[in-house]
Amino acid sequence: MADADFGTFDTDFGTFDVDLFNMLSELDLPLVLNEVTGLENVDAIHTGKETKSETKSEPETGSLSRFKPKTEEEVKHIEDKNHAAETKKNTQWGLKIVQDWHLSVHGDVVDLATVEEERLNNLLRKFYCEVAPQEKKIKSAELQLKVYHKNTMKNIRAALNRHLSDIGMT
Template sequence: MKRTLDESNSGNTSIKRFKTATEEDIKMFRDSRQTDSTKRNTKWAVKIIQEWSSETFGVEIDFFTIDAADLNSKLSKFYAEARPKIASITTENTEYHKNTMKNIRAAINRHLADLERDMNIVKDKEFKSANDTLDGKLKHNVKCAISKPTKHKDVITPEDLIKISEYLYSAENPIILRYRVWYDVAMHFVTRGLEFHEQLKPNSFEFLKDEHEREYAVMSHETKQKTIQGGLTNEEANHDKRMYSMPLTPKNVQSHH
């Protein structure tokens, strides 16, 4: 029997357990970690700093070879001088909003990571002076009313929520039905960003019953969403979230939790 097994194994030496990945495959997997919108954002931010560098120094920044000290110096100057395109001298929007500047910095940092540079312009101490420049400029702009502080959208009142619900159930037609489905999914799963909705498919939900035979839906796969504040991953954020087939009464909510 042992001889039979040995002969069988020797005859399968040409069969490989693992597939061979090409350099193109590896690059494709690495690129797949970012959404298309993130890639466009990175390209946009790099274009801005390269246009600034060409105007200021006559050449673009070589992100492949630039060292930390030189990049820190250039970033300090860039943060101080960067501004959006101005249609006329009367345009009020003469400075980027603070969130836009932080977005540009994050995008440049992603670009460096994509190039496999071992530097982080947000956290590394080598870029402290550049980040101090950015932080000081943003505070100065707000203080001088050059840039407006972040204004968050008003919280929807319970009265308005009732009006929205009444409208969504006011008629049975394809348009309102589509709004109703979007609203229910967004409210029950607390989604972040439009990328979430683009990923949804008919098999994105699994339909189950709880211990009281009440039907509910859960997410059937992990979804890519914007970063959850506090460090939660998307999988953890969607864990055990349920969308019931009937409105939850206070009693049902208590039993569910």
């Protein structure tokens, strides 16, 4: 192959080494090029002309495919990693508060997966009005919280929203 004169290119990676390019272009690499391109005739790469028999008509299923099949177990693992461990913990905390409230007020635990939308709406309306922090024995009664802080209420709401989304009730 004749030496190509590309001059010197300035790029973000430094200068283009013409001698290295010329040395690499003289190497006989038809097998490597054939595997990468899938062409039967490697000369088609140099000429830019392919025949219909040289092109692939079926989707690529080999090791170079960009789509990797996953088992059901791998899919479940990816879904479980959707939320960080602390987020899962916070979701369980918010659900526990709702369940504790429902147990205290109604005498049973509500099944959020099967509750009707209208009933859930009414339950949550009452819950947000009635929920309060647990009373703790502290020295000063002035420090005892009577209501949750606004950010705590937002965290409880976010936990419920995450749980309802996870179980498919949006």
